[in-house]
Amino acid sequence: MSLPPGFLDELRTRASLSQVVGRKVMWDARKSNQGKGDMWAPCPFHQEKSASFHVDDRKGFYYCFGCHAKGDAISFVRETENVSFMEAVEILAREAGMPMPERDPRAQEKSDLRTELSEVMELAVRWFRLQLKTGAAEAARNYLIGRGLDDEALERWEIGFAPDSWQGLWDALKGKGIADDLILGAGLAKPSTKGGKPYDTFRGRIMYPIRDARGRAIAFGGRAMDPEDKAKYLNSPETALFDKGRSLYNVKDARTAAGKGQPLVVAEGYMDVIALVQGGFGAAVAPLGTAITENQLQMLWRIAPEPIITLDGDTAGQRAALRLIDLALPLLEAGQSLRFAMMPDGQDPDDLIRSAGAGALQKLLDAAQPMVQLLWQRETEGRVFDSPERKAGLDKALREKIKLIKDPSIRSHYGQEIKDLRWQLFRSKGSGSRQTGAKWVPGAKFKGAPEGPSAGAKSSVLATSPDARATDHLREAVILAACICCPEVVEDFENGLESMACTDTQHAVLRDLILRHAAQGPEVLRQNIMSALGGGALENLLGQSHVAITPCVRSPGNAEITAMTVTEELAKLEAVRGLADEIADAAEDLSGVADEGVTWRLSEAARASDRAHRSGQEDKAEYDxxxxxxxxxxxxxxxxxxxxxxxxxxxxxxxxxxxx
Known part of the structure; x- marks a missing residue:
């Protein structure tokens, strides 16, 4: 069976050699460097104890320094599974989620065509380079000099020039005996709609050759010299050689540089990549004038596990970064993600390097944000969350995005990170609650104290009453203990807990720890409580007599009972503190002209407080x-x-x- 063009290339791109080999060997942790795709193990093809079998995951090849076995993922499966070439391809395709193509009787014919087209493209590369040295290209040469490219750089990047003539390249290729269908098939010319001779695709443009991972010239990118041209940049049309969504500029050299430990940097255009490489960042690539596609993303991860996306600091660049998040979320795997380095407003990597030097760009790369930070920024930037409804809307939007992540472990870590970021936003600003809460840093002992009750609550009779504060303290203890014993209900009570003004520092810290770590389960929550407050704090809380007898503490993990308990106790706290606030306000109002409104407000608050208390005290039992x-x-x-x-x-x- 013959395979269609590009199938094996894509299969090798999708299939991770280290994962394929990892099923048959035990990696040597001391010699291996998983981050760089540099893996070592005892050879599976001959008996040995030392780790002489080397896998270069980025290049997709293995080699044994003992028995000299070498090959790629397909050959490894063939040798270890004792199967034919096509059977090995089928095994890898199934693991990579790629359907096997139908039999193509013209596969060999197509392969021969691609070879011929590649040869035509090489002729075009040479012709464009010669044109850059002519008098017609003076303006183009001046432009390139102004962008900091000397003769050595022009040679390195094979930059050329397409003169502003209708059949310049066409005539040159025809003079070498190239058939019409090959010139048209390579995308170098277009047929005339008026029945005349075909005309050149590129005219009056600086030409950047685009090569694939094997180094073959497959397309061109052309920059217009005419400022009035509608298309500033123009790529070759898609051909049997060129698929724009599956290609990256400078991919071959970037793979080599990344294999030597350089960070993989993704820029937006040709000149950005050239500037990055000239500045010492050899592992630089660019998509070809479009947003990054899923295939390009898989290519990037094949080169490096965590590419750095450097997008222009303008609105379009930021929008492109945000779109990329939605594309990447379902594809995330352990150790496989993205980081984002946003350029200064109005600048791209080329501008930054020329104005501030490579060191300035290095600082931005070092400070690149993980993808979860950019996701959070997208959902929160420029918005105000001063109501429960707005907070709930944010929570819903973030939950929907996190659900896109297929890997359960990554999904869990994203959820916790979002909770931490949510915490920092709402607790640092108070988010409309009566206090901002205690200042607490994960892993550190508690330092600081809550702001305390509002001024109105402080001045009220109920708030200053020792009995009232003692009662509130007891209710808070029950709520906190219930949440610790069954943290799965906390998500339903987040708003109530956030707005709960605690009577002392320890309760405030416990509340904050519950909000931060409940989603991680009871064990993690208890460990964080003990880390922040010591082992005795939790024991003392659960050991209090009024806490120990509550059903949710006696039966930990019972979500139904816990939810009923928390609902009731929060309602009572809110009613009592609402009455205290009304009394405080009424005291201020009575200092002026009294009216019936004050009396009505007090009566309503008292009635609400009474209802809340009686809800838990009504006893319908009959007695003898x-x-x-x-x-x-x-x-x-x-x-x-x-x-x-x-x-x-x-x-x-x-x-x-x-x-x-």
Whole structure:
């Protein structure tokens, strides 16, 4: 069976050699460098104890320094599984999620055509380079000199010039005996719509050759010299050689540089890549005038596990970065992500290097943000979250994005990171609650204290009453203990917990720890509490008598009971503190002209407080009086009587007669 053009190249791009080989060997952790795709192990093809078998994951080749076995992923599967070439291809395609193509009877014919087209493209590269040295290219040469490119750079990048003539390249290629269909098939000319001779695709443009990972010239990018030209940059049309969404500028040399440890930097255009390489950043690539595609993203990850996206600091560049996030989220794997280095406003990498030097760009690369930071920035920048509804909208939007991540471990880490960022945003600004909360840094002991109740609450009679504060303290303890024993309910009560003004510092810290770490499970939550407050704090909280007897503490993990408890206690706290605030406001109002509105507000607040308290105190049980005058619940007494009857009837006959 013959395979269609490009199938094996894409298969080798998608199939990670280290993953394929990793099923058969144990990697030597001391010699291997997974981040660089440089892996070592004892050879699977001959018996040895030393790690002489080397896998270069970026280049996709293995070599054993002992038995000299070498090859790629296909040959490795063939040798280790004892299968044919096509069977090995089918195995790898299945693992990579690529459907095997139907039999193509013209595959060899197409392969020969690609070879011929590649030869035509090389002729075009040479012709364009010669044209750059002519008098017609003076303006182009001046432009390139102004961009900092000397003769050596022009030679290195094979930059040429397409003169502003209709059939310049066409006539040159025809003079070498190249067939019409090959010139047209390479995308170098277009057929005339008026029945005349075909005309050149590129005219009056500086020409940048585009080569594939094997170094073959497959296309051109042309920059217009005429400022009035509608298309500043023009790429070759798609051909049997060139698929724009599966190609990257400078991919071959970037792969080599990345293999030597240089960071893979993704820029936006040809001149950006050239400037980066000239500045010492050899592993630089660029998509070809479009947003990065899924295939290009897979190519980038094949070269390096964490490419740095350097996008222009203008609005278009930022929009491109944000679109890339949505593309990348479902494709994330452990150790495989993106980082983003945003350029200064109005500058691209070329501008920055020329104005401030390579060191300035290096600082931006060193400070590149992980993708989760950019996701957060996209959803929060320029927005105000001063209401529960807006906060809920943010939570919903972020949850929907995190759901796109297929890997459960990465999804969990993203969720926790988002929680931390949410915490920093809302708690640092107070987010409309009565206090900003205690200042706490993960992994450190608690330092600082909550801001405390509002001024109105401080001045109220209820707030200053020792009994009122003691009652609030007891309710807070129950709420906190319930959340610690069953942290899975915390998500439903985040807004209530955030706005809960705690009566002391320790309760404030506990509340903050619960909000930060509940999603990670009870064990992680308890570890963070003990780390911040010491082991005794949790034990003391759960050991308090009024806490220990609550059903949610006696039956930890019961979400239904816990949710009922937290709902009731939060409602009571809110009602009491609402009444305290109304009393404080009323005291201020009474200092002026009193009216019936004050009385009505106080009565409504008192009624709400009374309802909240009675909701948990209403007892619908029926009671009987015992012989000693104590009240006994009728259903409990009936159950006791039934038990005593069972005991009586269950006595052995002889024993019963003796007792009588």
């Amino acid at each position: 009086l015992g012989d000693n005058g104590a009240r006994i619940k009728r259903d409990e007494r009936s159950a006791l009587d039934a038990l005593l009857d069972q005991i009586t009837f269950a006595k052995p006959k002889g024993r019963a007669e003796k007792d009588s």
